[in-house]
Amino acid sequence: MVLEFKPPYTVKVSEETPGETPVMRHFLFKDKLVDSLDGTAKTMWALYLHGNKAGGDGPFLGTRRIENGVAKEYVWQTHRQVRVRIENYAKGLTCLGLERQKAVGIYSVNMPEWTMTEQACYRQSFIIVALYDTLGAEAMDYIVNQVEMEFIVASADKLHNIVRLKGRLPTIKTVIIMDEENIKAEDKEAAQQAGLAVLGFKGVEILGEGITEEERVEPEPEDIATICYTSGTTGTPKGAVITHANCVAPIAGIDKLGGANSFAKIDHTDVYISYLPLAHVFERAAQGVHVFKGAAIGYYQGDTLKLLDDIAELRPTVFCSVPRLFNKIYDKVLAGVKAKGGVSQYLFNTAFNQKKANLNKSVHHWLWDRVVFGQVRAKLGGRIKFILSGSAPVSPDVMDFMRICFSARVFEGYGQTENFCGGCLTIQDDNTSGIVGVPFPCSEFKLIDVPDMDYRSTDKPYPRGEICIRGPSIMREYYKVPDKTAETINSDGWLLTGDIGLVDGAGRIKIIDRRKNIFKLSQGEYIAPEKIEGVYQKHELVAQAFVYGDSLQPSLVGIFVPDKDSLKSWAAKQGLGDKTAEELCESEQVKKDYLKTVTAYGKQNDLKGFEQIKSVYLTMQEFAVENDMLTPTFKLKREVAQKVYREQIDTMYNALSNGRAFN
Template identity: 40%
Template sequence: MGAKGSHNISRGIRPSVELTYQSQELGGKDRARISRLCKDGKLLEYKTEDARTLHEVFKRGARLSNNGPCLGWKPSATEPYKWINYDDVLQRASYFGAGLIKLGLSPTNNTNVGIYSQNKPEYVIFEQACYTYSMVGVPLYDTLGVEACNFIINQAEISAVICDTNKKVGNLLDRFSETKNIRHIIVMEKLSGEMQTRASSLGVKLHAWAEIEKLGQDNPHPHKPATPDDLCIICYTSGTTGLPKGAMLTHKGVVSIVVACETHLEAADLVIQTTDVMISYLPLAHSYERLLETYVYLHGARVGFFQGDVRKLMDDIKELQPTVFPTVPRLLNRFYDKVMSGVNASPVKKFLFNIALAEKEKELKRGVIRKTSIWDTLMFRKVQEALGGKVKLIVTGSAPLSAKVLGFLRCCVGCPILEGYGQTECSAIATLQIVGDHLTGNVGPPLVCNQIKLADVAEMEYYSGSNKGEVCIRGPNVFRGYLKDQTKTNDALDEEGWLHTGDIGEWLPNGALKIIDRKKHIFKLAQGEYIAPEKIENVYIRCSLVAQVFVHGDSLQSCLVGVVVPDPDMLPKYAADKLKLRLPIQDLARNAEVKKVILADLIDVGKKAGLSSLEQVKDVYVYPEMFSVENGLLTPTFKAKRQELKRYFHSQINAMYSKLS
């Protein structure tokens, strides 16, 4: 982000707070902590009266930029980026919103409008149209699955959906028997005659995007902008079991997070300028991307959209030369692997690269973040140019990044790389690492908009008195609840307003938070997808050759592995009949052909039960002895002791992942 002062200096930067004292404990029974940047111990909700809603934030950006470039896109792979200015976005949003009203939608905060699209300028214009007239956007996305999308359209009572492609129109029409409340579908690309015919036969009106803008231009409607307490979006989380939950996020909540991030970064002299550029490729259906884009709009800077094809992302980055680069571990891991494969190809290059890394590590420990050292010139220039050459800030979220990759990237990219922690229900983020803190393995202190406490989880032996427990968040950024689901809302929000995240955290001696476990047996894979292992185990146990199954994954890995105990009666019989193997079960467990058969059986049963590819194990270790209370792998009520199983099979799990990587 355009800096007040340059960080490309050898004296280093001064962190915004003392790195050994990053958060402060409040008095009282909760032992809650707040950021040391909180003034007078108060949480920050907004900074200026003219920017308390997302619509006001955008208008502020228009003023600061003097109606500068706002949204960029590539009309085709061979054409350069084109830009639309801030005032044009606001004007088109006004027209589009008025057009929706002319179709019959009401300009109230109870009107939910679906958006089923990749990131592009029209997505942002649609959002601003909603905010101009107090409506609420509801993103739909393919990875939710058909049943979940049907559920969302019905629960949120969506009568109009905006689509970017005719293919997505077809997806909606395919489901029409389950989603009969859809009356209008608006399409960004040229309308397909086939889709018009299909829609008409179902009583759905298909409109071109330009038609709705023209309708609003010809039928203007007085603006009815949203208030801070109004909903801005209903963001459905994919969930791990059952149907998705619609998290109701308010303008106040998102704005509080945006100004909290601004406070956090400005304290370290990271100030965004109107000339700064962010690349948008992470889904706008998720709160993380929306937060970052709003941060850019607050300062009148620019957002450039990728072409929609991840395979061309590096080309887009090279042309756009972003200064702000939001990312996720999956992408950074791939980037790391690509760099290292090039380095390892030459012993000389590897030797020099390791020297350069060691020297840059020394600088990081002194708080020096720069890309002008001799090592940058000799060894890291190509790495930096691969990200466009102008990146000033990288923020990573959605899942943890391994300490090895984070440390490596901080050395060679030459700009702050910060890891944050949060979830949709707290408007995306609740903690963020301090600029200049070279340590890895933590997610930083609380942001200035929220308190964080650790609640006792006695059944897992985590206690707040030992600085460990369930992470709970309270502040203006916490969501209002789940749409039409008071039971799940009550599970997430307690009577005192604390959001119970389900994650287990630990306060480190320096006041930063570290995520160490999960309360329920749910975890994220590296790509950010939640997995419920017990659900998968309950499917796999149907395999005739299997007696017990333990499914494992974690947020540093992109797939699942498992430990399987074969059925002591069925496997020997099967091996003798089908494989002509008459061996003791201990020997069968070590046999590669037996393992191959068991893994194929698991995958087959999983497919028939509807498990997604991410829910299927990619490798198994066959263990001949039953999990039992006696060997410490089951509880007295015969439930799997997951932490014990993880420890017991630690080496086998590592070996499987090593082979898969």
């Protein structure tokens, strides 16, 4: 059968199966899945060569020049210059004894040497395994030992940690330092005493430069490109085995969509800001598209607090980020508008509402873009063509805000480590909020029933169920854990995502729930904490929220991080005194009034009574990657948060049971 939706979302589907929706494919490519570009570019190295040719003598990799500790302009290496460096470096790695399809660890924040190492590994068919501090010592041990890693390419500041762990990492023999000028003498000496060979990145290049002839085997599509260990919120990390073909499929899909005017078109004139962790597939896929098209990539300084300064200097044309940052921008801008009040607030609201009423036609307005939104747009450099959000769902309000205030197309993508981000993507000029679009050209979609949560493919008016994805971007397996692989990919090749989706009347996917993060309260109500947190976090007083429920308890409690500036302003208006943010968080009266405020907001946004928190603990200690409360892709680690705030949670529940909680 063929299921027809209104254009442009017509999708081709297979026969229906009980308990499942029909299989969906992208309307532009409904007859076949896209797994390569033109029959030749089937590996990541082939994609790089294409981009190198397209970029030519144009800028490729850029970093900021530092003078007396102050960041100045961006300094660039061209595509031609970088290719010479990559090929010399790749040959140098081979000289050191690294063998085909052996693991190379990369342990650093984003920098040009990260990207050059990545491309060198693709050239030689080495396997990239990214490492990062928030894995923790036990997970680092597990990963390094599981893949029998002998080489780590790292930034100088990571050498100390590698030496510290060396006793538990017997396979590590060689550490290559990207920024060798920053190596501390004591760290290098300690590494050598621990039996590690410490080399400089440029030294490896020089080693390879002396090789004029080499015998090497080109990478094959089914060779492993990377083993990407999930930063999951619980348990031992699992290594998703991603082949070259898996990586190429979503990048090919993005290119196809751009060529068909279904997505923004990227070319060699674009400039991309690289700051999301390259250890994870969202940034790897996003950067891969720009590498393929010969675009320029500018790197942040390594400090997210300086990111907006880097953006102002780089003035990128493309900006990929995650909801956490968009939420912060949203909160800050609206709080600033509210603080100004008067004519400024009236003008902003008038402009905002007029643009919102016409979002189905355009993100631009001939007057308001210049008069009202110019200063907001300048926060991202002033020449953004499009914005892409990934990693987690973005609230519809924030999506509308980004389109209106930045006068740019805003796309939302959906995918997972296990399919190299090749899930769904919103379509150009469709400014509907709350959806994640239609399947990538490389992916098939269907929903399967989840009876215990009352989600079924037969639901009216729209089918609902667990999202399943199949296609050439799906990982080969979890490394050395076949039981986990079998739980995630079924015998027909479908990836079971754990996300609950809905297919609307136009054939678009909407994420509505998460199968794994659901729990019951004592009365039997199912709770989806991420949904509730998403509502609360739209309020200007809430920077971050952790909603907790116990199956033995009848209600929810919350650990909230207030927005510091908004909290102080609100407290002053409430007559709660001139105190520091930390002092306000400790005040019982502040907590009582704060809870009333966010509860009223939750009610306005359709939270049911049992979905509202009944007690709150306020802290100015942010949930962060650095304190292990967030994954590197900024998802809340619920089990960690529960352990950290166990005492406060117990205190709130005791108060509720004794009738002393805030109402």
